Amino acid sequence: MYISEEIRWAAKYPFDSRSKELLELIAYDVSEYTEDDLRFLLDKAYERASKALDHKYRIIWDNDYQEVVTFYLALLIIRGVEEDYIYRVFSDTEARRAYDLLREEEDKNILSIANNLGFKVEVEKDGRFRLSYIEFIKVSRELSAIHWKLYNFKVEAGRVYLNKRNLARLCSQRIKEVIYEMIKNIPSVPEFILSYSNRLRKDKEKMLRKIERYDFSDMGEELFPPCIKWLMDRIGGGLSHPGRFTLVTFLHRIGYNTEDIINVFRRVPDFNERLTRYQVEHILGMKGSRIEYSVPSCKKIKSYGFCFPDENCRYIRHPLQYLIKLKKRERHD
Amino acid sequence: MIRKRDLVLIENYFREYYFKNTDRIISSIKDFESREFAYIDFDGVMRRHISLKEDEFKSWLMENVPRDFYHSAAYYLFPSKNMEAKSWEGADLVFDIDLDHIRNYQTKTVVVCIDRDKIKILEEEGECNGDKREIMLLEEKGFEIAKRELLMLIEILVRDFDIKEEDINIYFSGGRGYHVHVLKEEYQKLDSYARMEIKDYLTYDGIDIRNIKDVDARPFSSFANALLKLDDDLREVFTEKEIEIMRKKLEENKEKLLMFLRKNKVLASKSNLFITKYLGVQIDGVVTVDVSRLIRVPYSLHGKTGLVKKKINYEELDQFNPLSDAVREDEKKVRLKILYCPEIYWYDGEYGPYRKEEAVVPFSLAVYLVMRGLGHGIREH
Numbered sequence: 273m274y275i276s277e278e279i280r281w282a283a284k285y286p287f288d289s290r291s292k293e294l295l296e297l298i299a300y301d302v303s304e305y306t307e308d309d310l311r312f313l314l315d316k317a318y319e320r321a322s323k324a325l326d327h328k329y330r331i332i333w334d335n336d337y338q339e340v341v342t343f344y345l346a347l348l349i350i351r352g353v354e355e356d357y358i359y360r361v362f363s364d365t366e367a368r369r370a371y372d373l374l375r376e377e378e379d380k381n382i383l384s385i386a387n388n389l390g391f392k393v394e395v396e397k398d399g400r401f402r403l404s405y406i407e408f409i410k411v412s413r414e415l416s417a418i419h420w421k422l423y424n425f426k427v428e429a430g431r432v433y434l435n436k437r438n439l440a441r442l443c444s445q446r447i448k449e450v451i452y453e454m455i456k457n458i459p460s461v462p463e464f465i466l467s468y469s470n471r472l473r474k475d476k477e478k479m480l481r482k483i484e485r486y487d488f489s490d491m492g493e494e495l496f497p498p499c500i501k502w503l504m505d506r507i508g509g510g511l512s513h514p515g516r517f518t519l520v521t522f523l524h525r526i527g528y529n530t531e532d533i534i535n536v537f538r539r540v541p542d543f544n545e546r547l548t549r550y551q552v553e554h555i556l557g558m559k560g561s562r563i564e565y566s567v568p569s570c571k572k573i574k575s576y577g578f579c580f581p582d583e584n585c586r587y588i589r590h591p592l593q594y595l596i597k598l599k600k601r602e603r604h605d
Numbered sequence: 606m607i608r609k610r611d612l613v614l615i616e617n618y619f620r621e622y623y624f625k626n627t628d629r630i631i632s633s634i635k636d637f638e639s640r641e642f643a644y645i646d647f648d649g650v651m652r653r654h655i656s657l658k659e660d661e662f663k664s665w666l667m668e669n670v671p672r673d674f675y676h677s678a679a680y681y682l683f684p685s686k687n688m689e690a691k692s693w694e695g696a697d698l699v700f701d702i703d704l705d706h707i708r709n710y711q712t713k714t715v716v717v718c719i720d721r722d723k724i725k726i727l728e729e730e731g732e733c734n735g736d737k738r739e740i741m742l743l744e745e746k747g748f749e750i751a752k753r754e755l756l757m758l759i760e761i762l763v764r765d766f767d768i769k770e771e772d773i774n775i776y777f778s779g780g781r782g783y784h785v786h787v788l789k790e791e792y793q794k795l796d797s798y799a800r801m802e803i804k805d806y807l808t809y810d811g812i813d814i815r816n817i818k819d820v821d822a823r824p825f826s827s828f829a830n831a832l833l834k835l836d837d838d839l840r841e842v843f844t845e846k847e848i849e850i851m852r853k854k855l856e857e858n859k860e861k862l863l864m865f866l867r868k869n870k871v872l873a874s875k876s877n878l879f880i881t882k883y884l885g886v887q888i889d890g891v892v893t894v895d896v897s898r899l900i901r902v903p904y905s906l907h908g909k910t911g912l913v914k915k916k917i918n919y920e921e922l923d924q925f926n927p928l929s930d931a932v933r934e935d936e937k938k939v940r941l942k943i944l945y946c947p948e949i950y951w952y953d954g955e956y957g958p959y960r961k962e963e964a965v966v967p968f969s970l971a972v973y974l975v976m977r978g979l980g981h982g983i984r985e986h
Binding site: 405406409410412413419421422423424425426427428429430431433435438531545546549550553 | 764765766767768791792795798799801802803805806808809810811812816817818819821822823824890891894
């Protein structure tokens with residue numbers, strides 16, 4: 273294969289093991305990117321990193337070489353921010369980019385990517401792909417659960433049948449993890465890269481503040497607003513639809529995953545796992561974005577009939593503000 | 606209720622069985638010493654978190670005769686520690702088919718009235734001043750219905766999941782159904798979530814036909830098949846007209862039907878209902894999903910039936926009838942005062958119907974009747 277084709281490959285799929293080998297061959301030593309004639313690459317890498325944090329990426333570019341190098345430099349810049357959330361957003365965006373490219377990829381190429389990611393995939397004559405169903409179950413759990421349930425696919429002789437789009441989506445899930453690991457595994461970041469990292473951190477300050485504000489993972493049930501507490505206490509007697517909806521969206525928003533939420537509902541004496549799972553997934557699947565499910569506002573909750581305000585409910589319009597308020601107070605104490 | 610003397614005799618019958626069958630039990634449990642064991646003793650007390658060594662097993666059994674005997678589907682590093690400290694290393698993939706969880710089976714029962722020391726059978730509307738109790742009865746019909754589900758389960762395990770027949774261990778549960786243990790290495794490490802996916806693939810729990818990605822996906826092709834064959838159950842959910850419309854679409858091809866259902870909310874949700882209710886395999890899903898589940902020990906005796914949890918070869922499944930084939934091989938007969946027993950084929954022939962009379966019956970049938978309060982006064986024959 274020609275070197276230009278190899279570079280083309282690496283530009284598209286820099287996380288692939290084949291690309292990593294190539295990079296070692298063609299890249300300069302990191303410190304050399306501070307030289308005047310190469311510095312523009314660092315600027316481009318900064319741009320890539322910064323855009324990625326806004327969920328933006330491109331799938332058309334003119335210079336393959338630059339596209340490869342900016343990826344690796346961007347990894348370093350991201351690593352220098354020292355913020356797990358930033359690592360994850362970057363990995364997510366880059367994985368989306370890979371998904372867009374893979375969807376249009378030739379069969380043999382997507383196959384090669386899939387295999388390098390550890391999927392043992394075979395191609396059918398009709399162009400469909402086959403993947404071990406156990407393997408499928410292991411990765412599909414990270415995806416929106418309802419659509420990716422095994423029974424929505426053809427399964428035969430231990431293999432799930434996938435079209436190219438399905439396979440690309442599964443790959444991108446794994447790619448996200450691979451890129452995240454690549455970032456985490458960088459042992460240290462050179463000084464001159466750190467200046468870019470610091471700039472990036474400053475640029476995204478607002479975003480970081482927001483996450484911190486919305487990180488409720490350390491808040492226990494005793495801090496929940498009264499309406500949610502009321503619902504939790506009444507799970508056993510069965511909840512109305514709005515009640516269930518409020519509780520599920522709230523718990524999900526503060527970081528409970530589907531399993532955690534289902535476990536909460538296990539307190540019901542005649543707990544029906546099938547039904548609960550269905551309802552929970554239905555509620556969570558109703559709104560698209562992973563970051564912002566809408567928990568009903570206080571006004572809505574009042575109209576549902578389970579608003580029992582306490583003193584912390586003053587001046588707030590949304591149950592999540594209750595947590596923010598308590599968090600703020602905690603900080604001032 | 607159950608008389609002490611009867612219990613002692615039953616316990617002896619169990620002890621003698623376990624004395625002779627120790628080795629068979631050991632060889633039926635893979636990785637015996639990594640399992641947690643549990644049992645209910647003849648005082649009805651449940652004991653858990655027991656670990657056993659193969660060479661001490663027989664003497665343990667003689668000392669602690671289990672009325673009902675269980676082992677964990679899981680393998681642990683420390684089986685006898687408490688749940689958090691056991692250190693889970695994997696678990697068999699287990700399926701439970703139990704008549705309690707089968708929709709189209711109406712359990713046969715008898716209603717009795719217990720008034721202090723007297724017990725009588727209540728016909729449709731007898732007077733009862735004491736404690737009225739409904740007693741479940743075993744019957745062949747029930748086992749046949751359970752077997753249909755079992756066959757569906759095995760077909761999917763083999764065809765869709767590519768599990769080899771030799772890795773599928775089929776057991777009569779000793780009670781009202783069947784157990785399937787898959788001992789294959791690659792399933793052992795699966796967590797609850799993965800097992801849930803497998804369970805859902807069998808039961809179609811939570812299915813939404815609009816999310817089907819492939820017309821050859823099992824729930825959809827089974828549904829198309831039901832339409833094609835004009836399955837009787839269709840009429841439980843759909844009107845004649847609806848069935849006709851769907852069949853018309855299907856006659857063009859499966860894709861047309863799927864597209865049609867995607868756009869038709871009412872028919873889609875009716876289809877979902879039909880698929881989960883009538884096409885899914887009726888297993889007790891919790892057993893499959895729970896990775897630290899206790900399950901009855903192979904070749905142990907069931908405390909309420911006296912029957913053996915016996916392994917069945919696939920080829921013999923068709924002919925298998927628990928009430929004759931799951932009785933211990935060296936069965937003996939005893940005399941019993943019977944309050945009530947419907948006509949039943951048990952072990953070697955027809956018994957009953959008995960009403961307030963003494964009869965000679967196989968010991969296991971005596972266990973079954975005594976444990977249900979339908980008989981007492983076991984005596985040597």
